[in-house]
Amino acid sequence: MAQSGRRPHVVVIGAGFGGLRTVKALADVEVDVTLVDARNHHTFQPLLYQVATAGLDVDDVCAAVRGIVAKQANARAVQARMTSLDSDAQRVELDTGQSLEFDHLVLAMGAVTADFGVPGVAEHAFGLKSAADARLLRNHVLTCFEQAAADEQARARLTTVVIVGGGPTGVEMAGGLAELFDRVLRSDFPDVDIDEARVVLVEGAPDVLGAFQPALRAKALDRLKRFGVDVRLGTTVAGVGSASVTFTDGTSIDTSTVVWAAGVRANPVGAVLGFETGHGGRIVVDEDLRVPSHANIYVVGDLAIDPQNPLPQVAPVAMQGGDHVARSIAAAVASTATPPPFEYVDKGSMATIGRNAAVVQLPNGFKLSGFVGWSAWLGLHLIMLIGFRNRANVLVNWAWNYLTYDRGSRVIVELDAKAASGSV
Amino acid sequence: MAQSGRRPHVVVIGAGFGGLRTVKALADVEVDVTLVDARNHHTFQPLLYQVATAGLDVDDVCAAVRGIVAKQANARAVQARMTSLDSDAQRVELDTGQSLEFDHLVLAMGAVTADFGVPGVAEHAFGLKSAADARLLRNHVLTCFEQAAADEQARARLTTVVIVGGGPTGVEMAGGLAELFDRVLRSDFPDVDIDEARVVLVEGAPDVLGAFQPALRAKALDRLKRFGVDVRLGTTVAGVGSASVTFTDGTSIDTSTVVWAAGVRANPVGAVLGFETGHGGRIVVDEDLRVPSHANIYVVGDLAIDPQNPLPQVAPVAMQGGDHVARSIAAAVASTATPPPFEYVDKGSMATIGRNAAVVQLPNGFKLSGFVGWSAWLGLHLIMLIGFRNRANVLVNWAWNYLTYDRGSRVIVELDAKAASGSV
Numbered sequence: 001m002a003q004s005g006r007r008p009h010v011v012v013i014g015a016g017f018g019g020l021r022t023v024k025a026l027a028d029v030e031v032d033v034t035l036v037d038a039r040n041h042h043t044f045q046p047l048l049y050q051v052a053t054a055g056l057d058v059d060d061v062c063a064a065v066r067g068i069v070a071k072q073a074n075a076r077a078v079q080a081r082m083t084s085l086d087s088d089a090q091r092v093e094l095d096t097g098q099s100l101e102f103d104h105l106v107l108a109m110g111a112v113t114a115d116f117g118v119p120g121v122a123e124h125a126f127g128l129k130s131a132a133d134a135r136l137l138r139n140h141v142l143t144c145f146e147q148a149a150a151d152e153q154a155r156a157r158l159t160t161v162v163i164v165g166g167g168p169t170g171v172e173m174a175g176g177l178a179e180l181f182d183r184v185l186r187s188d189f190p191d192v193d194i195d196e197a198r199v200v201l202v203e204g205a206p207d208v209l210g211a212f213q214p215a216l217r218a219k220a221l222d223r224l225k226r227f228g229v230d231v232r233l234g235t236t237v238a239g240v241g242s243a244s245v246t247f248t249d250g251t252s253i254d255t256s257t258v259v260w261a262a263g264v265r266a267n268p269v270g271a272v273l274g275f276e277t278g279h280g281g282r283i284v285v286d287e288d289l290r291v292p293s294h295a296n297i298y299v300v301g302d303l304a305i306d307p308q309n310p311l312p313q314v315a316p317v318a319m320q321g322g323d324h325v326a327r328s329i330a331a332a333v334a335s336t337a338t339p340p341p342f343e344y345v346d347k348g349s350m351a352t353i354g355r356n357a358a359v360v361q362l363p364n365g366f367k368l369s370g371f372v373g374w375s376a377w378l379g380l381h382l383i384m385l386i387g388f389r390n391r392a393n394v395l396v397n398w399a400w401n402y403l404t405y406d407r408g409s410r411v412i413v414e415l416d417a418k419a420a421s422g423s424v
Numbered sequence: 425m426a427q428s429g430r431r432p433h434v435v436v437i438g439a440g441f442g443g444l445r446t447v448k449a450l451a452d453v454e455v456d457v458t459l460v461d462a463r464n465h466h467t468f469q470p471l472l473y474q475v476a477t478a479g480l481d482v483d484d485v486c487a488a489v490r491g492i493v494a495k496q497a498n499a500r501a502v503q504a505r506m507t508s509l510d511s512d513a514q515r516v517e518l519d520t521g522q523s524l525e526f527d528h529l530v531l532a533m534g535a536v537t538a539d540f541g542v543p544g545v546a547e548h549a550f551g552l553k554s555a556a557d558a559r560l561l562r563n564h565v566l567t568c569f570e571q572a573a574a575d576e577q578a579r580a581r582l583t584t585v586v587i588v589g590g591g592p593t594g595v596e597m598a599g600g601l602a603e604l605f606d607r608v609l610r611s612d613f614p615d616v617d618i619d620e621a622r623v624v625l626v627e628g629a630p631d632v633l634g635a636f637q638p639a640l641r642a643k644a645l646d647r648l649k650r651f652g653v654d655v656r657l658g659t660t661v662a663g664v665g666s667a668s669v670t671f672t673d674g675t676s677i678d679t680s681t682v683v684w685a686a687g688v689r690a691n692p693v694g695a696v697l698g699f700e701t702g703h704g705g706r707i708v709v710d711e712d713l714r715v716p717s718h719a720n721i722y723v724v725g726d727l728a729i730d731p732q733n734p735l736p737q738v739a740p741v742a743m744q745g746g747d748h749v750a751r752s753i754a755a756a757v758a759s760t761a762t763p764p765p766f767e768y769v770d771k772g773s774m775a776t777i778g779r780n781a782a783v784v785q786l787p788n789g790f791k792l793s794g795f796v797g798w799s800a801w802l803g804l805h806l807i808m809l810i811g812f813r814n815r816a817n818v819l820v821n822w823a824w825n826y827l828t829y830d831r832g833s834r835v836i837v838e839l840d841a842k843a844a845s846g847s848v
Contacts (some may be wrong), residue, residue, distance in 0.1 A: 040570060041835040057817075059481040062835040066612035076614060079570040079836075096574035131837050146464060146503040150520035188490035190500060390832065392824065393481075396816045408814065411465040411486040412503075413555050 007032050007074075008103035008333050011092060013082050014267075015042045015065045017315040018301030019108035020386075021322030023075050029330040033075040034100055036092075037065055040079045043131050044385055046315065047394075049169065051134035052259075053176035054142070054184070054407040058131045060394050063386045085273050087294050104296045104329050107270065107283065108322070111302035111313055114265035114280070120240035125260035128169060137259065139412045141177070144256050146412075149191045157254040159197035162245050164237050165261035166203030167210070168351040171220060173259055174201040175354035178227040183405040199229045200253060202245075204236040204262075209351055209359065211312070216359040219369045223353040237262075264313055266303050278305045280313075287341035289325055296332075298325045311344050320344055352377045355402070431456050431498075432527035432757050435516060437506050438691075439466050439489045441739040442725030443532035444810075445746030447499050453754040457499040458524055460516075461489055464503045467555050468809055470739065471818075473593065475558035476683075477600035478566070478608070478831040482555045484818050487810045509697050511718050528720045528753050531694065531707065532746070535726035535737055538689035538704070544664035549684035552593060561683065563836050565601070568680050570836075573615045581678040583621035586669050588661050589685035590627030591634070592775040595644060597683055598625040599778035602651040607829040623653045624677060626669075628660040628686075633775055633783065635736070640783040643793045647777040661686075688737055690727050702729045704737075711765035713749055720756075722749045735768050744768055776801045779826070 008031045012019045015037035023035050041062040050056040069077040080094035091101050113129055115121035126137045141161065148158035161177055163170045177199045186194040201208070201224065207217045208224070208231065224231050236248045240260075246252040266281035275291050276284040282305035283291065289304060291297040301318030311317045324342040331338055350373070352358035358373040368376055378398070385391050401407055432455045436443045439461035447459050465486040474480040493501040504518035515525050537553055539545035550561045565585065572582035585601055587594045601623045610618040625632070625648065631641045632648065632655065648655050662672045664684075670676040690705035699715050700708040706729035707715065713728060715721045725742030735741045748766040755762055774797070776782035782801040784792040792800055802822070809815050825831055 039836065040566060041837075057481040057483040058837055059833040059835055062837070063832075064612065064834045067608075067830070067834065070611045070614075078573070080574070094574075096571070098574050131835070135837060142464060147520070149502070150504070150518075150522050184491075187494045188488065190494075392820045393817055393832075396820055400816065406491070408487075408817075409483045410488040410491065411483055411555070412463065413465075413482055413486070413559065 008329075009034065009101065010104045010106065010329060011036065011100050011102040012106040012108060013037075013092070014108035014110055014301075014303075015039070015077070016045075016108060016110045016301060016318065018110070018303075018318030018322045019106065020065075020068065021319040022106050022108065022300060022325050023069065023072065023322075025323050025326030026329065027072050027074065029074075029326065030333055031074060031104075031329065033072075035065060035069055035075060035077045036080055036082060036094065036100070037077070038079070038081045039065075039130075041065055041131070042068065042386060044390075045129065047381065047385075048128050048131065048134040049173045049176050051131065051409075052128060052137040052141075052173065053180045054138055054410040055176065055180075055401055056394060056397055057409055058135055060390055060397065061134075061385075062131050063390060068386065082269065087274075087291075087297060090296070102296075104332070105298070106322075106325055107273075107297070107299045107303055108301050108318070109267035109269050109303050110318075111264035111280075112267055113260055114263045115260065116262065118237055118239060121258075121260055124240045124242050125164070125258040127260055128173065129264075135413075137257075138409070141180075141257060142410055142412050145185055145189055145192060149189055155192065156196060157243060158256050159192060159194075160200065160253060160255040161198070161257040161259065162200045162202060162253055162255045163259040163261055164202045164245075165263065166201060166205065166208035166231075166233070167261065167263075168349075170201055170203070170259075170261035171208055171224065171351050171353060173261060174199050174224060174229045174231075175227055175352065175357070178224075178229050179354045180407055182228065184407045184410065188410070200255075201229050201231045202235050202237065202247075203231070203233050206233050208233070211349060212351070212359060212361050213365075213367060216361055216367055216369060220351065220353055220359050223357045227354055227357075264302065270299075270303050278307050279310065280305070288328060288338070289321055289342050290328075298328070300325055306342075309344075314349075316347060317344055350377050350380070432753075433458065433525060434528045434530065434753060435460065435524050435526040436530040436532060437461075437516070438532035438534055438725075438727075439463070439501070440469075440532060440534045440725060440742065442534070442727075442742030442746045443530065444489075444492065445743040446530050446532065446724060446749050447493065447496065447746075449747050449750030450753065451496050451498065453498075453750065454757055455498060455528075455753065457496075459489060459493055459499060459501045460504055460506060460518065460524070461501070462503070462505045463489075463554075465489055465555070466492065466810060468814075469553065471805060471809075472552050472555065472558040473597045473600050475555065475833075476552060476561040476565075476597065477604045478562055478834040479600065479604075479825055480818060480821055481833055482559055484814055484821065485558075485809075486555050487814060492810065506693065511698075511715075511721060514720070526720075528756070529722070530746075530749055531697075531721065531723045531727055532725050532742070533691035533693050533727050534742075535688035535704075536691055537684055538687045539684065540686065542661055542663060545682075545684050548664045548666050549588070549682040551684055552597065553688075559837075561681075562833070565604075565681060566834055566836050569609055569613055569616060573613055579616065580620060581667060582680050583616060583618075584624065584677060584679040585622070585681045585683065586624045586626060586677055586679045587683040587685055588626045588669075589687065590625060590629065590632035590655075590657070591685065591687075592773075594625055594627070594683075594685035595632055595648065595775050595777060597685060598623050598648060598653045598655075599651055599776065599781070602648075602653050603778050604831055604834075606652065608831045608834065612834070624679075625653050625655045626659050626661065626671075627655070627657050630658050632657070635773060636775070636783060636785050637789075637791060640785055640791055640793060644775065644777055644783050647781045651778055651781075688726065694723075694727050702731050703734065704729070712752060712762070713745055713766050714752075722752070724749055730766075738773075740771060741768055774801050774804070
């Protein structure tokens with residue numbers, strides 16, 4: 001509720017696709033907006049697998065939140081974690097010691113990797129939800145190959161990567177790794193027989209890309225196999241160790257690298273706010289994306305669930321949710337009629353398997369695959385990337401990778417500079 | 425000495441400018457070459473300050489050693505540290521457990537930052553010798569500004585950077601930071617008064633860029649001041665703490681960020697090999713860059729010193745040294761006449777202060793500065809960068825930065841992904 005003498009204050013927690021879209025859609029509304037995120041950057045998560053497979057740089061898929069927000073007169077950014085929320089006093093506390101009073105609050109903290117209680121995942125598996133995750137995984141895979149070059153005994157384990165989860169993330173990661181192995185590491189590591197290196201994709205369901213039409217699932221599976229990926233369908237993981245992964249059928253694979261792409265759950269921060277949560281820990285919202293008990297608190301994206309109309313945890317849902325919430329806030333501020341309930345418009349799905357190979361499914365049943373699908377995937381992702389500079393760099397990197405089969409980013413940078421450099 | 429039945433084996437330790445040039449110059453010589461480096465990448469050190477000031481990505485200034493070497497039929501690369509050298513048995517041991525017998529050995533492990541015994545440097549100051557150093561410094565500066573936005577009391581300290589050392593590295597770092605502050609952080613941090621943020625450059629001598637002609641030193645000093653850098657000449661550091669730096673005149677500056685660019689010493693690995701060392705711990709070599717006691721062991725670059733003819737620790741000396749050593753090895757292998765002693769040809773020096781401002785000094789007394797000098801600096805560095813892909817990306821980043829005054833890389837990536845992501 002606007003107090004007299006100042007404009008209503010909208011606080012948005014989370015600078016992912018949902019939060020960022022909310023802020024942008026409020027650009028022409030008579031409000032002040034504060035965007036809070038624990039990181040200083042937006043992460044373009046759909047391309048993290050390219051960072052992990054040495055195709056793109058970290059800076060290509062991240063954009064500084066302050067830089068994005070600086071262009072918008074009514075918005076400012078704060079790097080901080082929310083430590084508490086008082087819904088009645090309309091105030092959030094931040095770990096920087098700051099406290100923000102709000103008239104409208106938008107929660108958009110997204111999702112994190114879910115281990116579904118499988119032992120060893122938290123300790124040994126690699127996630128792929130942040131730029132740091134992707135960089136860590138890249139460092140690890142390249143370091144394993146370096147070790148494999150010197151250690152014949154452990155070579156098979158060191159050059160085997162097991163990816164758990166046959167959704168778009170797992171499929172894209174598997175395809176990207178298979179290309180990295182075949183096109184780059186084969187020549188970089190003459191001492192290692194790359195044909196003995198393995199990319200294994202494990203999926204509990206009978207198909208990869210379960211959200212796609214059967215014909216596209218079959219195409220994706222065929223492509224993965226042609227790229228040399230060992231696809232194991234109907235297989236579920238019982239446990240992950242530092243040197244192996246075990247399946248529920250009792251078999252196991254020796255590996256130093258398990259990538260966990262089996263699914264997500266809501267950001268656990270959501271659960272401690274005191275609101276009702278539903279499937280996967282997502283905060284229950286009404287048809288307007290509001291928390292039922294508080295008309296001025298909204299939840300968008302992966303963190304939200306309307307039990308009457310559960311939606312997939314994908315970027316387009318978050319972005320359209322952000323647009324909707326901005327419309328609702330604008331209506332409340334201007335005291336005009338509440339807009340119609342949120343309705344998600346599915347514009348289709350896509351997943352790329354590798355060079356010249358992607359599957360695209362449009363809502364009218366239209367589908368694309370192969371080179372045409374891949375071109376569509378490429379174009380859309382270039383357009384979606386935030387900031388021209390990132391686009392230009394990504395274009396240079398992709399063109400270079402495509403033309404030369406090279407991957408320019410296969411540089412292991414020590415994560416702990418002080419310990420590693422020994423220089424000062 | 426070549427054993428019958430196999431080609432002579434040349435082992436090169438270090439993939440900096442000197443080691444890499446040695447390997448390349450041996451491409452057409454009848455030898456097998458093994459290049460060993462503790463990192464998996466060559467680092468283009470002259471541009472690390474651009475990574476630290478958010479102008480370039482880590483991957484722009486690094487190139488995978490295996491990728492460089494893969495193009496050369498007689499060379500291979502190993503990522504490892506040398507743990508011991510037996511000069512008489514002609515064998516080096518690596519931390520991977522491998523052991524390499526050599527006919528010729530080239531030591532090219534370069535230099536590390538020297539703290540000259542000043543207390544607190546090792547614990548609190550930031551170096552700028554590796555990509556990880558540069559990334560850590562960038563993260564730190566941006567994090568300090570985030571903290572400054574939330575903490576008015578500590579703001580002055582958090583937004584003050586003190587750079588120690590007025591050589592090219594210190595001057596370039598000071599200019600780059602001043603630009604970052606003025607052009608980017610000013611708009612990113614509306615809560616912080618950038619005019620109170622300070623870049624301080626400290627130099628013990630009465631001039632910056634002491635290796636340059638007086639006219640160019642004066643030009644550089646003038647430019648630094650125009651960019652807003654607080655230059656303190658004739659000032660030496662007594663100690664560095666976590667929140668301040670103290671000078672020998674008893675004064676001090678409150679700062680959370682001290683960049684130590686005051687000088688280098690030879691890689692300490694050199695000192696444990698049992699060879700005679702000279703000034704700065706550099707291994708003493710003869711006029712042929714050989715260790716006097718062992719005709720088949722060479723030292724090139726920052727690690728070497730010929731007491732009769734001490735040369736500066738800069739990239740051109742290392743590269744020309746690599747060429748010379750390759751010629752000597754080629755002559756030994758072919759049993760032809762030993763080439764004439766190593767003679768360094770000084771092709772000039774350059775340092776950039778910032779946008780449109782650089783100083784260039786050629787050995788014939790010719791000098792350039794301002795926009796012309798800056799263009800020369802830009803062109804030379806683009807040509808020198810290894811690998812087309814890096815060049816293209818660097819060009820995109822620089823063009824973008826120049827045209828928009830933006831810095832695209834101001835992304836804080838957590839260095840410890842496992843601790844920071846909380847995702848798996």
